[in-house]
Amino acid sequence: MIHNRLFDTTVQQIKYEVIKELIRAYDSGDLTDVYHDVPVKIMPGPKASLRCCIYKERAIIQERLKIAMGGDKENPNVVEVIDIACDECPVDGVFVTPACRGCISHRCMEVCPKNAITIVDKHAVVDKEKCIECGRCTQACPYNAIILQKRPCVLSCKAGAIKVNADKKAVIDNDKCVGCGACVYQCPFGAIADKSYILDALELIKNSENNTKYKVYAIIAPAIVAQFNYARIEQVVTGMHDLGFHQVVETAIGADLTLDREADELKEHGTLTTSCCPSFVKYIHKNFPELVKYISTTPSPMVMAGKLIKAMDPTGKVIFIGPCTAKKFEYKQDIAKDFIDCVLSFEELQAFLDARDIDVSSLPDTDFDNASYYGRIFARSGGIVEGVTDLAKERGFEVSPIAMSGLDECKKQLLLLKLGKSPYTFFEGMACDGGCVNGALCLHHGPKSLTDVNKYGAQAKEKSVEGSVKLYELAKNSAKTDE
């Protein structure tokens, strides 16, 4: 039986176990038997604990292994469905349960905008042809007798990219998917997973020969602060040095640079949507092509941090570690590929530490402070708005900002912008509710994370972005003289 120690759900725990065992197999120098050995190790049997039989459990672990090793090479999406793990959840839509008392007020019928409810033998009956699944009847029934059953994956996907095929399996429409990973975290059967590039990271570190051939830098997203609740970040940084990273740098230093440039861009153009959440950017491209002109051309904090490091150390390799599935596709895009060499998740970092038996809670601290207050609060919804508002005041221009948290809210505001009816000029968009601190690949999700981010921001030595900006100018100048 698998015990859940570090994560919100057992699904995360299983993904973690698979990656941990994969790293151990890699470290042993032989991956040939990995498809046989890892499933047996994780699902020892003889009885099944999670599925119908032990053979299915092991077969699913094999599929998870494939995704842990990079997944389907033919599929450009970083998020994939594991067909055999999909439990074919019912898709009944609006459904009248036996709790219907056959009352005489018929609130359900009255409230239905499509006249889809009729009363047959005193009881409500839904016409599936007419029903648009708005859910109003479920709210109206005083007995809670009507329920709206949607698959958790479909419900979680605010981009409308998940469909159910003829075999009742979930299917992702890559043309609509924005790679936010909500379905990865929400599917109760773990049937949708993010591809892992952990093997690439292991190779990068190994081939550096202890950072002598080239140096390997880790840049960590500021959402890290809410992750390791059993240890201090400074201890995690020590652990990462033990994993073979030359230096661990805050991605938030890149956020300082992004903010600085975005403020200038806003001043020049008047209206701007943020570029730091790759899912939000993709969402605009796919759903509001006429608004693409407003997307900031400033690279994201991840890319800016990578640029800074490579300006200082042109042969260095940079691995981003964060809570995000979308960064896993962003780093392969043209704007990023020269500056970021690999992307890992917090889940994968935890697996990496445990595979090497590094107990970070027993380690001494290593200092971890590169960025300003503003860079650090990028991790939560409203962080960029706060930063840009202060910079606008400093630089003497007006801004009317809004923080949009979650794709539903983004959609609402973008629609107003498209119609020319928006009172706002600066649009901070984040696909995940609450921002990166609630990212799909966080170890933990919850309200405590927000307080953690604010506290962490306040602890930064630098209170303004100025230091980071000067550093970037200096780094750029020295990089130029090398050429």
Next chain:
Amino acid sequence: MVLSVCVGSSCHLKGSYDVIETFKKLIADKQLENDIELRACFCLGRCSDGVAVKADNNYILNVNGSNAEQKFVDEILPLLAK
């Protein structure tokens, strides 16, 4: 000469940015722009002796905002003369 100032976390907390500003100013005052190229780097591996500075292959350690000018005159300029 390449003059690198460490801006890793540990040195940053001890005042790398102050050291950089002081060096920048000194280089400009003494018109050494063609002789000294000021750089920043993440970690020179001397975290406990920060702020760490490297002048070509020589380490100059325990630099901070208040002693940066003196260290520059006493330890860095002589290296330039060599």
